[in-house]
Amino acid sequence: MTPFSYHKPASIGEAIQLADLSSRFIAGGTNLLDLMKENVTRPKRLIDITGLPLGDVEATAGGGVRIGALVSNADLAWHPLVEQAYPLLSQAILAGASPQLRNMASTGGNLLQRTRCYYFYDTGTPCNKREPGTGCPARSGLNRSHAILGASDACVATHPSDMCVALAALEAVVHVQGPGGERQIPMSEFHRLPGNMPERDNQLGDDELITAIELPAPSFTAHSRYLKIRDRASYAFALVSVAAALQIEDGIIKQARVALGGVAHKPWRVTAAEQVLHGQAPGETVFGQAADLLLQDAKPLPHNGFKVQLAHRAVVRALSEAAYGQTNTGASA
Template sequence: MTPFSYSKPADVAQAINLVGPASRFIAGGTNLLDLMKENIAHPEHLIDITGLPLKDVRETPGGGLMIGALVSNADLAWHPLIETRYPLLSQAVLAGASPQLRNMASTGGNLLQRTRCYYFYDSTVPCNKREPGSGCPAKQGLNRIHAILGASDDCVATHPSDMCVALAALEAVVHVEGRAGKRTIEFADFHRLPADSPERDNQLADDELITAIELPPAQFQQHSHYLKIRDRASYAFALVSVAAALELDGDVIRDVRLALGGVAHKPWRDKAVERSLIGQPVSRENFVAAADAMLRAAQPLEHNAFKIKLARRAIVRALSDAAVGGNA
């Protein structure tokens, strides 16, 4: 591990002013410390933000919720306002990691965790995400867990978060602050597809800090479901996950949200597919058609073609469970 210096600022402004070319913010450290131990990240200065006043969940004037960036994943999942108003988010958080990690991991940090691609974590092999221009061995190598949507010639890695899939479906907004001031980023725009610069995971400037995640007024409390398909029952990343949410008028779909995890470099949504379901009755046939449309651009690699069939079935199941009240 590379030697580093350490600071613990008392407020957001001080934290931002401490940012330098080789510094990193650290909260729970559940991903950054792994990256440092594996010789992937080499910060020269760590800025400990755990003392900042970003640990509360509060209601907004418009009826939504503002979640501080330092709220732990465990506290978020079990918060009564999240459980009752946004059960989809609670389900997704509890599907991730382990109880010990959820106790440490922060909400803001969850958005910033990096891919779990085998080659990214192996510093002895090339990786465009670690060293731009060096190559992507996953394309011709062991690529069972890799992307089937939105990938590029430079990177086929997937984003690992469960929480982010639900936040994408709920259309959250990310609040950030940097030396240029405060701004908000729509969740759909926060994470990037790899294109020819896979080393950039998101739209944050180097000096920007996530301060909060805002949820819009509650919807879909009665009809939502998070489905995670993985190799083992706990502490495993998704091969495919689905966040499905419906607003129903009888058996007619009035609104729908559908986001996939484990299939792309970011949580994957297709608003055209969602619009195609609005006004349609709840039926397996309509859900199958939506799943087929959602996956029409899928481009499998040698070892992950199974993900297309798996994702298709998972979408149908998640929508079906949401329709009957699968948030319990």
């Protein structure tokens, strides 16, 4: 591990002043410390933000919820405001990681997780995400867990978070603060597709700090499901996951949100797939049409073609469970 300095700022302003390209903010450290131990990332400075006032969950004037960046995943999943009004988010968090990790992992840090691609973690192999311009061995190597949507010649990695898939479906907004002041980034724009710059996972500046995540007033409390398909029921990343949310009135879908995880460099949404559900009665036929639109641009690799059919079936199942209130265990299927 490369030597580094450690700082614990007393204010958000001080934390931002310390930040630069060679530094990293640290809270729970559940991903960052792994990356440092494997020499995937080698910051010269760690900025400990655990003393900053970013640990509250509170209702907003508009009827939504503002979640501080330091709220632990465990506390967020079981918070009454989230559990009762945003069950989709609670389900997604509880489907991810292990209880021990959820106790440590922060909300802001969850958004900043790096990919779990084995080539990215193996410093003995080339990786465009780790070292731009060196190549992407996953394209012709072992790629069973890799992307089928939105990938590029430079990178086929997937984003690992469960929580972010639910936040994308719920149209959350990420609040950040930097030297230029505060700004808000819609969740749909926060993470990037790899393009020719796979080393950049998101739109956050090197000197910007996530301070909160805001959810709009709840519209999908009664009809939402998070479904995670994985190789084993405990502590495993998604092969495919689906965050499905419906607003149903008088037997008709008034609004729909569907986001996929485990299939792209970011949570995957297609507006046309949601629009095809509007004004329709819930049913497998229209749910299948939505799945077709979500997956119409899929380009599977040699070892992950099964993900296309798996994702299609998962979308239909998640939407059916959201519509009809069936129990979702989050287990493998």
